[in-house]
Amino acid sequence: MLTYLLRRLALALATTAAVVIITFALVHLAPGEPFLAGAEGRFVPPETVARLRERFGLDRPLAVQFVRYAGNLASGDFGESFARHRPVAEVLAEALPNTLLLGGAALVLSLLLGIGLGMAQAARAGTWADAALGTVALACYSVPSFWLGLMLLLVFGEWLHWLPVTGMADVALRAPVGALHHALDVGRHLVLPALTLALVNGAAVARFHRAAMIEALDADFVRAARSRGLGEGRVLVRHALRSALAPAITLAGLSIPALLTGSVLVESVFGWPGLGRVAYEAIFARDYNVITAVAVVAGVLVALGNLLADLGVAAADPRVRRA
């Protein structure tokens, strides 16, 4: 168990390091000048550019810059945002909770949807109901998330007026309505983006979970449980689901990169002020420190997700621990 853990931890660290190195190299080797981004850049005097480059240490050799950056990073200092004139840590601290809220809600929802759907299908494997549910899952699995978001927006926001179309809250309302109403307001804004991500990701979960459940339902211990006269519902949940849970836990971990990726597109569709939007804006503004910081955070989140999934699987399946 300890070796298993250490190996997984080493992998997580290696991945994070690789993300930092690749992002740093790409950002600094790319053409373009951060202080000339946008058309107005043509009118910045060269002396000012030189001064700014010196101030942010961009005139140093790349290796020196990297060592300094990595050193700062190790002590938790992400540097300063060129474009926003604020510490990167502050920018991240604002955006990260929003992305975690959206991603977390989507993760929970997609697991509920995916496991429920997969189970419902497996219990009726080979019937028309299975095929119909499978078609729905396949469609959700094959749809571009940003387009699904736009269509949900069109139907539930514009045509039915059930839910707000953009942003995270009605800013103007914040002060007068108090904390509870604000929370409810955020909740209403959360529904469509979270549902968009959850439908796409839940479909992937359902496809895998259906296969795992069918395999479990075929196992000897399930046949034994049935022959003891246990009800089908009990067999399904207490016996088959338990043994099919390990792949579901792995999927939960693997969902994190998919949800983070999806959030870049879905946050842009719904105007959700999260990490994906920060990354997108920073990339276009050539805001080096923000880009690298977002990559680090994303890398750590993904590594952490994989690690937690590995631990969850080890907890659920004793065979893994001995491996």
Place this chain on the structure above:
Amino acid sequence: MRALRGGWLRFRSQRVAVAAGLLIALLALAAAFAPLVAPADPLAQPDPVALQNQPPSAEHLLGTDRFSRDVLSRLLYGARVSLGVGAAAAALAVTIGALVGLAAGLGSPATDQILMRSVDVALALPRVFLILLVLALWENAPAGVVVLLIAVTGWFQTSRVVRALVLRLRESEFVQAARALGTGRPGLVRRHLLPHLAPAIIVSATLDVGNIILLESGLSYLGLGIKPPAPSWGNMIQDGKDQLFTAPWVAAAPGLALLITVVAFNLFGDGLQAALGPRRRR
């Protein structure tokens, strides 16, 4: 009885896969002959004021966009991008994956370790973020670069599958026999291994195409893939986003096209896997 039903189900799943394959062939033909099939020039703006955002009609089957361009024509030309990028990137990705898998499976244990540990790390990289970064920093990259980036970041899973197969095949008797007869490594790969690897590689490529088409559409939607005015389904959705509430057909049509195409590739891939794969998916 059970066996009969299983056989019928297999047949039905094959029938669906065959239908999906026909649909893909039809799409490919429509894309290839877009200049003949399309009712209008995809870039032509006949009347940007009077003819903008026209709803679907007999003249414009899918309506017009905000520049008065015919949506159906743009859709047909856009199919070239989606299918072209999807096929090219998938082919390149599985080629790289197969080569790395072969190198790991046939190479020394040290080579194998280095390659596979690197793949472990690479699989956990934030792929889309890195592609976005490169496309945004090296502005105006041509479509070839998009294909290359998708392929270079998309071969990891294939290399694992191929390596696992090679490890199994390496111990089989016919490979041992070929070796004993003095077949060199190139001959071994070409004559004895590839025929057994081909099904897995083909299935992997087919299932990749759908994902790659989605990925490219996302990049184009963000303005980083295929650049306007050239139509791609992703940038058509971007075009339609701003008048989503007044002219929903502009964004709806390319999205539906994407959905149908990707569903077709996934069904076709699943069918191929069922027919060719050693592990039949249920």
